[in-house]
Amino acid sequence: MSINAGNKEHPHRKQSTQTLLGFLFDLLEIPGQAQGIREHWLDSVSDDSQIALSRIGDHLGLNMESTLLTPIAAANASSPHTPLLTSLSDGCGWLVLCGFRGGKVRVALAQGEVIEERYVKPTDIAALLGRSDAGISEWLLVQAQAPLENAVSQDHHNHMPPFSRLLELLRADRHDLWLLLGLALGSGLLALASPVAVQALVNTVAMGGMGQPLIVLATILFFFLSFGGAVFVLESYLVEIVQRRIFVRLAADLAYRLPRVRSDAYDSQHGAELVNRFFDVLTLQKAGSALLLDGLSTVVQTCVGLIMLAFYHPFLLAFDVVLLLSITAIIFLLGRGAVTTAIQESISKYALVAWLESVAGNIQTFKFGNGAVMAANRTDQLSLDYLTAKRQHYRVLLGQVIASVALYAIASTALLAIGGYLVIDGHLTLGQLVAAELIVSSALLALIKFGKHLEGFYDLMAGTDKIGHLLDLPLEDSAELDAEFNGPASLTISGLKFGFGAQRPLFSDFALHIQPGEKVAISGDPGSGKTALVSLISGMRQAQAGRIQINGQTLDELRLSTLRQNIAVVSRLEIFHDSLLENIRLGDANLSVADVQRALAKVGLTDLDLDTVMSPGGSPLAYSQAIQVMLARAIIARPTLLIVDGILDGLDSGLQQQLASILLAADAPWTLLLLTGSKELAALCGREITLPGAAHD
Numbered sequence: 001m002s003i004n005a006g007n008k009e010h011p012h013r014k015q016s017t018q019t020l021l022g023f024l025f026d027l028l029e030i031p032g033q034a035q036g037i038r039e040h041w042l043d044s045v046s047d048d049s050q051i052a053l054s055r056i057g058d059h060l061g062l063n064m065e066s067t068l069l070t071p072i073a074a075a076n077a078s079s080p081h082t083p084l085l086t087s088l089s090d091g092c093g094w095l096v097l098c099g100f101r102g103g104k105v106r107v108a109l110a111q112g113e114v115i116e117e118r119y120v121k122p123t124d125i126a127a128l129l130g131r132s133d134a135g136i137s138e139w140l141l142v143q144a145q146a147p148l149e150n151a152v153s154q155d156h157h158n159h160m161p162p163f164s165r166l167l168e169l170l171r172a173d174r175h176d177l178w179l180l181l182g183l184a185l186g187s188g189l190l191a192l193a194s195p196v197a198v199q200a201l202v203n204t205v206a207m208g209g210m211g212q213p214l215i216v217l218a219t220i221l222f223f224f225l226s227f228g229g230a231v232f233v234l235e236s237y238l239v240e241i242v243q244r245r246i247f248v249r250l251a252a253d254l255a256y257r258l259p260r261v262r263s264d265a266y267d268s269q270h271g272a273e274l275v276n277r278f279f280d281v282l283t284l285q286k287a288g289s290a291l292l293l294d295g296l297s298t299v300v301q302t303c304v305g306l307i308m309l310a311f312y313h314p315f316l317l318a319f320d321v322v323l324l325l326s327i328t329a330i331i332f333l334l335g336r337g338a339v340t341t342a343i344q345e346s347i348s349k350y351a352l353v354a355w356l357e358s359v360a361g362n363i364q365t366f367k368f369g370n371g372a373v374m375a376a377n378r379t380d381q382l383s384l385d386y387l388t389a390k391r392q393h394y395r396v397l398l399g400q401v402i403a404s405v406a407l408y409a410i411a412s413t414a415l416l417a418i419g420g421y422l423v424i425d426g427h428l429t430l431g432q433l434v435a436a437e438l439i440v441s442s443a444l445l446a447l448i449k450f451g452k453h454l455e456g457f458y459d460l461m462a463g464t465d466k467i468g469h470l471l472d473l474p475l476e477d478s479a480e481l482d483a484e485f486n487g488p489a490s491l492t493i494s495g496l497k498f499g500f501g502a503q504r505p506l507f508s509d510f511a512l513h514i515q516p517g518e519k520v521a522i523s524g525d526p527g528s529g530k531t532a533l534v535s536l537i538s539g540m541r542q543a544q545a546g547r548i549q550i551n552g553q554t555l556d557e558l559r560l561s562t563l564r565q566n567i568a569v570v571s572r573l574e575i576f577h578d579s580l581l582e583n584i585r586l587g588d589a590n591l592s593v594a595d596v597q598r599a600l601a602k603v604g605l606t607d608l609d610l611d612t613v614m615s616p617g618g619s620p621l622a623y624s625q626a627i628q629v630m631l632a633r634a635i636i637a638r639p640t641l642l643i644v645d646g647i648l649d650g651l652d653s654g655l656q657q658q659l660a661s662i663l664l665a666a667d668a669p670w671t672l673l674l675l676t677g678s679k680e681l682a683a684l685c686g687r688e689i690t691l692p693g694a695a696h697d
């Protein structure tokens, strides 16, 4: 059934869709910095069909995937971070399911300007939709495209402090984290059950009482401890859920972000190596959960214990104050520089991993000549750097650990002395002293573990900082124009000026015009700027001046994703770890196995097993076969503009001719730009444009 089924013209249709989108932005906390763009797209709502809604959502940072479900299954699959929606059967509004609370489903009804939220039983959803049955229908699963957008630094030269970033990374889980804090408070109080029971027991024994009170006391204690245990289990479940969510959110956010990173961000750093920082999500999970479970309850227990102690006697209140001041000094005074040194340690760790990756990725280089020696020496140097950074970090940590151990010894002795004096002086009962000892010694014992928690905290900060570097990779700016691409494209370049940094410009006032369907060679010496021109035409780099138009539309005004669905660039060998089939059809379910086989046959590859798992270097295929695979990937999508940059140059002349004849075929549905350093290849094209190179002015 279509989501739009039964829709009739209705005055509220457009308004309902706008209201729905506004609700989704708030629910998923999509940042509203692009207010102008948001208003433009909200205004562009023309109908409330699924396709229109998905398209507008896509422009505004929402992913909407269509799925067939019964209302009950949809309710079960929904959550506040992944709501499901469908249209009301009268076609004048939308219903959103936002997960369960207290056994009921949170639903929102968007009708006209009104959004109404309710909690209903799953079985009532069909009635809300205006349907008589609870059968399968089409729902849209909504997710934020970049769920961690709030954790991205606004200024790329000035990274967000790790603690602020951590709060942003956990922002979506804040309700659960507050709940966790509440539970930690509860379990902290429950943990006092033992000392209080012992106090009561000692007092009872001291007064000569026995028997019944002991049984009552033991029963009460057992209930308190069991309840405390249940609270702990609940806490650990909540932490587990938060751990899972942060992993999935980061993965989803990077899947959105990485294909959109600006090419120049990779000029000085290796993209694949940068992604290693994803593994710091494990640091977040491990250190975070230790802090949330152990750290939080220790803090709560200590606080509650110290407050109780303060009520026993003013001397003990003074003891509390001194103890708290000492702990504050250990954290803030002795901990100065700890986050910076933890980050430095992490940087040197990644430098070492990056080097080992280079060694593993350049097998020949490091097998021959002085390669193996260099690999060993550089690894030694980087290990040394790591050890130096780790030592510096540990120096700070060691100071804190020694201080906390010393504080433990001093505070325990002081408490015994003060407590003993107060008992002898008659200000404190024996039971109170024993209880005070039990309460505070567990809090003081935690001081010994304090160093471990601090280490975990610093690791958490360093991990957050590293993840932040991934999130802060600059993204391409894309305009909003969704141009139509019908048939081979035209290309016009005028007044183009471009150069890398302070280097002499590669292009100054460069111009060309290519008619739809033309097959043109662009030739030039090595380093004359062929690849640079390709990256300008495909929107991967920005020119310093001039205009590039495709089909008469200026590139700066086009939406990059639409442009790149309609043009293809084959510039270097890029194979990813997956089957040959997926390397060609790139997950496009509209392309069948037969389509892939046809594309392969066209580039001269037959009898290949499509299930062959490829490695990033192209193996197990030969280099030339991997190039043919790249061409098959490009032509299967029938691009309107096909740009082949230098990739044919290294092939043998027979294969060159064969592939060129396919690319240059008069009936091929594309305009071709063949960038080459080979005179023979250039001569095969109808027209040749020679790049002047950097020497001209």
Ligand SMILES: Nc1ncnc2c1ncn2[C@@H]1O[C@H](COP(=O)(O)OP(=O)(O)OP(=O)(O)O)[C@@H](O)[C@H]1O
Binding pocket: 267, 500, 501, 506, 524, 525, 526, 527, 528, 529, 530, 531, 532, 533, 646, 677
């Ligand atoms: N990211 C970059 N940063 C700085 N300079 C660059 C960068 N990429 C390329 N260059 C320089 O720009 C010039 C043009 O490079 P480009 O790769 O476009 O040449 P090309 O004509 O494609 O060369 P070839 O035919 O050898 O592939 C070269 O001198 C190159 O060193």
